[in-house]
Amino acid sequence: MLRYISHILERVQHITRHLHPLLGPPGSPCLTCGTRAILSSRYPAICQPCVQQIPWIRSIRCQRCGRGVGCPDCARPQMQNRSFICNRSAVQYNDLMKDWISLYKFRGHERYAPLLTALLIQAFQAMSEELTSICKKETREPPWRPDAVTYVPVSGERLAERGFNQAERLAAGLATAARLPCIDLLQRQINTGKQSFKSRAERFETMKHAFLIKLDEFDFSLLRNYNKPFRLLLIDDIYTTGSTLDACGHVILQAASNTGIPVEIYTLTLARS
Structure with a gap:
């Protein structure tokens, strides 16, 4: 009898497992x-x-940094010499985005990678359409398109801690989707610590000597016969003051100027605070 009852229970459990997906949402x-x-x-x-x-950041108030709300930052005198032409960001860095990015960046939830990359790709498409429209109005140039993608590096300490560089992964995903080369162009020579705890002035001061160019990774002299400025798209996850992107851009421009090669830097981030 016990064996018979056990057999019946097993059959019920088997049927329930198969019915559950059908009966549930x-x-x-x-x-x-x-x-x-x-x-x-x-x-x-x-x-x-x-x-x-x-x-989504759909309506851009500041054409330079891509902010969707009023932006006093880009009006500051010290901001007039930024290394990048313009920045665009996919989304506002609100509580929801902070949660998504933190789960991926700090807790290693890998399943967020395709989702966050999809947001960046959509922002890139919007950026391309916007800049193409501007180019056609001003110079009748062909559609705007970067020549290569690169990214903000993390320190060795951060890389060991997280196991990956989120900006690198975003850049690689975008480069694959857009069929662009992704260049490992920069290295971080000092660990600047968490920027979120620093003032605006401290962020810019900290970033002044944080990055170096990897000259063995990309030789700007290869572009000597390039008949127009080389457009480089620099990727990061979050734009706050722009100090990190600006510091990276100045290092790249300095390396390019040493060989007399004109380079234009555009930046794209996942979120804008």
């Missing part, structure tokens, strides 16, 4: 909220309600 668990739903085909692993919460 359709789809798969959303990466960000956990709700079982039909997931987005455009933004990997998240449901449509979470897609609708993405804080």
